[in-house]
Amino acid sequence: MYSxxxxxxxxxxxxxxxxxxxxxxxxxxxxxxxxxxxISSRHIASEEQLTSDLALIAVERALESAGVAKEDVDLLIVATTTPDNIFPSTACLLQNKLGVHGFPAFDVQAVCAGFVYALTTANAMIKSGAAKCAVVVGAEKLSNLINWQDRGTCILFGDGAGAVVLTASEEPGILATKLKADGRYNGILKTAARPKQGVLDGEPWIYMEGNAVFKFAVRALADIAEETLAEAGLEKTDIDWLVPHQANVRIIESTAKHLGMSMDNVIVTLGEQGNTSAASIPLALDHGVKSGKIQRGQTILMEGIGGGFAWGSILAKF
Structure with missing residues (x-):
């Protein structure tokens, strides 16, 4: 069984x-x-909009695109760094807003790599027979974590949500996945605050050492792309589209160059959306599909890296 x-x-x-x-x-x-x-612009959610509200619209559109009824869903995974609450999970809140109940719903927190982690988890559950129809969402309201006086970070981030419907199939869809993490780099990109006795202990803003993140990301994404291709038994030339995490155009260009790909075969939404963390890959994927660029039967590589560091990639036949 495949997904x-x-x-x-x-x-x-x-x-x-x-x-x-x-x-x-x-x-x-x-x-x-x-x-x-x-980056030229980014979208900012209204004060009353929650992460689950953004996710709900993306999920409804994904279900419509797939021709799948919400009652057929038996797994829901939300990748987010900005949950509605400490708990319950945003996935449980989203499940309730969808009006369906009973199947497993949970959050994954791997920051900008969250969608790759979540999609890999859903793929494994479908392949094992634990699920047949999964909805995987990347959703963020990063504007809640932005210090608007810090020009090093406030220019980078935006809000949004993207979703995919993943179904069981006898034909290969997800070809190979690879996930990694290295907690030794936890201080380079972080939001360090934690609730303690009714107040926040630590800084509640996004902190980033830009040069250090850039250097690590370029190397890590190049290496994991090759490892994922090797696991699938494919060559760089077999990739039709690169759908990367949208963090910095120079990182994207470096990854494309390493793969020997023209930027014409890279889905880039960064200019109009900024870095939407876990939402960026599914947002870019949906843009590629809706624009007619990504076609059925083509091979796509999705990859992302975020705080932790956590990073990963997925090779799929669309």
């Missing part, structure tokens, strides 16, 4: 925050941001 992606869906909040608007409140400029990151 295959039956449908995709996404949602971006209505409010768009441009570089020009940011430059009015922090010492930066549109040109400076674009040159260093490739």
């Amino acid at each position: 295959r992606i039956a449908g995709t869906g996404s949602y971006l909040p209505e409010r768009i925050l441009s570089n020009h608007e940011l430059a009015q409140t922090v010492d930066t400029s549109h040109e400076w941001i674009v040159t260093r990151t490739g």
Whole structure:
């Protein structure tokens, strides 16, 4: 038994925050941001919108795309760094908002690699027979964690949600997966706050050492791509589309170069969406599908890296 992606869906909040608007409140400029990151704008959720609200719309669109009824879903995994509450899980809250109950629903926290971790988990459960129809969501409201006076981080992140429906199939869909983590690098990219006796202990903002993250990410993503291809018995030339985590255009370009791929075969949404952490890969995947670029039967490589460090990749026949 295999699993295959039956449908995709996404949602971006209505409010768009441009570089020009940011430059009015922090010492930066549109040109400076674009040159260093490739980002021109990002979407910001409204104050009343929760992560589960963003996820709900993405899931409904994915189910419609797949032609699957919500009653047929028997597994729900939400990858998020910004849950609605400490607990219950955002997945349980989302399940209730969908109006379906009883099957397993849980969150995965691997930051920007969260969607890859979640999709790998769903694939394993389908292959084992534990599930037949899984919904995997990456959803983030990162604006809750942004210090809008820190120009090193506030320019990077945005809100959004992307989802896929993964179904059991006799034909190969997910071809190979690879997950890794190295906790020795936990201080380079983090939000260190924790609740303690009714107050937050530690800084509640995203902290990042940009150069260190860049250097590690470039090497790690190149290596894991080769390992995943080797596990599937494929060559670099077999990849039709690269669907990477959308963190920095230079990291994306480096990965494409290592794979010998033209940027014409890379799905890039970074410019209009910024870094949406666990949501970025499914958002990019849905964009690739809805735009007509990604076609059935093509081979795609999805990969991402986030705080931890945690990173991973998935090779799939779409």
